[in-house]
Amino acid sequence: MPLTLYNSRTKKKELFLPLTPNQVKMYVCGVTVYDDCHLGHARSALVFDTIRRYLEYSGYQVTYVRNFTDVDDKILQRAHKEGIPWTQVTEKYIEAFYRDMGRLGIIPPTIEPRATHHIQDIVDMIAGLVEKHVAYEVEGDVYFEVRKFSQYGQLSGRNLEELLAGARVEVDHRKKDPMDFALWKSAKPDEPGWESPWGKGRPGWHIECSAMSIKHLGPTFDIHGGGKDLIFPHHENEVAQSCAYTGKEFARYWIHNGFVTIDQEKMSKSLGNFFTIREIFEKSPYSEIVTGECLRYYLLSTHYRSDLNFSEQSLPEAKAALDTIYGLLQRMEEPRPFYLASPIFLQEQLEEQLEEQSGEQYLASLIDSLVQKFEQAMDDDFNTPKVLAAFHEFRGEINKLLAKGLSDQTKGKAREIFRKFGEPLGLLQNSPDVWFGKFKEKKPFEKISLGFDESAKIVPLDNSELIEKQVRLRNEARAQKDFSTADTIRNELAEQGIILEDRPDGTTRWKR
RNA sequence: GGCGCCGUACCCAAGUGGCUAAGGGAGCAGUCUGCAAAACUGCGAUUCAGCGGUUCGAACCCGCUCGGCGCCUCCA
Numbered sequence: 001m002p003l004t005l006y007n008s009r010t011k012k013k014e015l016f017l018p019l020t021p022n023q024v025k026m027y028v029c030g031v032t033v034y035d036d037c038h039l040g041h042a043r044s045a046l047v048f049d050t051i052r053r054y055l056e057y058s059g060y061q062v063t064y065v066r067n068f069t070d071v072d073d074k075i076l077q078r079a080h081k082e083g084i085p086w087t088q089v090t091e092k093y094i095e096a097f098y099r100d101m102g103r104l105g106i107i108p109p110t111i112e113p114r115a116t117h118h119i120q121d122i123v124d125m126i127a128g129l130v131e132k133h134v135a136y137e138v139e140g141d142v143y144f145e146v147r148k149f150s151q152y153g154q155l156s157g158r159n160l161e162e163l164l165a166g167a168r169v170e171v172d173h174r175k176k177d178p179m180d181f182a183l184w185k186s187a188k189p190d191e192p193g194w195e196s197p198w199g200k201g202r203p204g205w206h207i208e209c210s211a212m213s214i215k216h217l218g219p220t221f222d223i224h225g226g227g228k229d230l231i232f233p234h235h236e237n238e239v240a241q242s243c244a245y246t247g248k249e250f251a252r253y254w255i256h257n258g259f260v261t262i263d264q265e266k267m268s269k270s271l272g273n274f275f276t277i278r279e280i281f282e283k284s285p286y287s288e289i290v291t292g293e294c295l296r297y298y299l300l301s302t303h304y305r306s307d308l309n310f311s312e313q314s315l316p317e318a319k320a321a322l323d324t325i326y327g328l329l330q331r332m333e334e335p336r337p338f339y340l341a342s343p344i345f346l347q348e349q350l351e352e353q354l355e356e357q358s359g360e361q362y363l364a365s366l367i368d369s370l371v372q373k374f375e376q377a378m379d380d381d382f383n384t385p386k387v388l389a390a391f392h393e394f395r396g397e398i399n400k401l402l403a404k405g406l407s408d409q410t411k412g413k414a415r416e417i418f419r420k421f422g423e424p425l426g427l428l429q430n431s432p433d434v435w436f437g438k439f440k441e442k443k444p445f446e447k448i449s450l451g452f453d454e455s456a457k458i459v460p461l462d463n464s465e466l467i468e469k470q471v472r473l474r475n476e477a478r479a480q481k482d483f484s485t486a487d488t489i490r491n492e493l494a495e496q497g498i499i500l501e502d503r504p505d506g507t508t509r510w511k512r
Numbered sequence: 513g514g515c516g517c518c519g520u521a522c523c524c525a526a527g528u529g530g531c532u533a534a535g536g537g538a539g540c541a542g543u544c545u546g547c548a549a550a551a552c553u554g555c556g557a558u559u560c561a562g563c564g565g566u567u568c569g570a571a572c573c574c575g576c577u578c579g580g581c582g583c584c585u586c587c588a
Binding site (some may be wrong): 270324327328352390393402 | 517518526527535547548580581583584586587
């Protein structure tokens with residue numbers, strides 16, 4: 001089935017045909033490492049992680065490059081404010097970034113270049129642009145001359161006249177045109193800098209992505225991605241300087257993800273309405289593993305190009321939805337109830353077997369249908385919400401089959417399917433026991449709150465043995481029809497967020 | 513001011529010209545259960561912000577109106 005994706009350059013869905021068959025070269029703008037990353041950054045990383053996973057699922061060999069901007073004004077400001085070397089700022093936040101990505105199950109890209117490791121490539125590229133007379137130096141700064149690139153504005157759908165008319169930038173009279181942008185910035189005496197033909201300085205923001213993508217993927221590559229706020233000026237400028245430099249097409253498909261909003265407004269540092277990933281995990285009532293997967297589910301429950309609004313319900317809703325699937329996985333792991341195997345039920349057992357025959361055939365058709373829906377939805381511009389719907393439909397059908405009785409082999413097959421198709425989404429890879437908190441849990445009933453609520457403290461505990469003991473006591477009471485004691489225990493456990501489920505055979509399973 | 517996006521049930525969210533408008537959450541009712549939980553079944557938009565138009569046919573196309581948001585400055 002052919003993959004189609006929305007190309008923001010042409011504003012249309014297009015058939016995806018990579019430059020080299022079976023290979024995809026993809027570059028995504030990463031983060032500037034001057035602070036903890038927030039949900040918006042995470043969304044971008046997650047969207048492209050999912051795209052990468054699906055491309056690999058589809059059989060492509062993917063080279064995925066995602067950069068770190070590790071030198072820039074904000075980093076220097078931060079270092080100055082904290083009175084530490086700027087390199088310490090970048091190291092700290094690169095580490096934090098890895099921690100957050102890991103919690104979200106985001107697979108590291110193939111290559112993670114840093115601007116500071118590519119200064120020579122950047123200088124070479126700028127020198128080439130100066131040589132071609134599309135860039136010029138003024139007092140140690142080098143600017144790209146937008147008038148020299150006739151296609152300028154093509155990606156973002158603007159033209160220079162419009163831009164000038166609405167320009168809010170204060171005009172720097174040293175520039176030939178107000179829209180000219182910096183390739184190289186001269187360093188002030190106290191600022192870090194590298195030697196260059198124009199004196200000591202550092203790269204402008206846009207040039208690093210061009211230099212590093214060309215270096216690692218070649219002049220023309222398949223996919224370039226990032227948040228939709230990067231379309232202008234960042235990506236527009238990348239196109240201009242790259243094409244001017246190589247004389248070749250730059251990225252062939254442009255993919256831009258939508259924002260995460262709070263109260264319908266873009267989450268951003270300047271508005272102050274953001275949640276860092278760290279904060280979300282610290283305040284989550286769920287374990288780290290569960291929180292990570294819930295967050296992932298939540299972010300995938302909206303199409304990547306749409307904005308999505310984060311609220312206090314987002315995580316609990318994702319948890320409830322995932323619970324239904326993990327609950328099924330758990331039931332499919334359990335041995336078939338003994339009452340189905342006892343002699344009294346021999347007649348029923350025979351019937352069960354007959355049911356199983358048709359049940360297993362039916363399962364095969366359900367799997368076919370799921371695979372088809374999965375691929376169709378993902379091939380249609382990565383429609384993850386549709387995929388999740390298909391999972392839930394599949395779940396419902398399997399639940400019905402399970403009630404009729406399924407062989408261990410068939411149950412195993414169904415479980416495998418959930419795992420296999422959850423993988424490209426980064427979902428359903430945990431064991432039900434971990435999911436339902438039998439190993440580690442934080443303090444229950446602390447709802448994730450919007451804002452800086454210090455009351456939500458992490459209380460790590462591993463009280464499985466205690467719970468098991470309570471469950472045993474309760475079942476002894478139940479056996480003696482001492483239901484008041486049984487109910488007392490149930491209520492006590494419920495207060496700790498433990499839910500008991502009695503099986504028909506008298507045993508009890510518990511979960512959080 | 514320029515360019516652009518969005519408005520689908522109580523909430524989240526697919527669907528963008530033609531079978532009964534997916535799916536999740538919450539809710540109500542039922543089956544099951546000592547009670548519960550889970551699972552299953554049923555109920556819930558004659559309707560897709562509003563109005564007008566195109567069409568045999570529109571939530572989907574066009575126009576206008578109302579409401580929300582984004583980019584044009586650093587931004588995932």
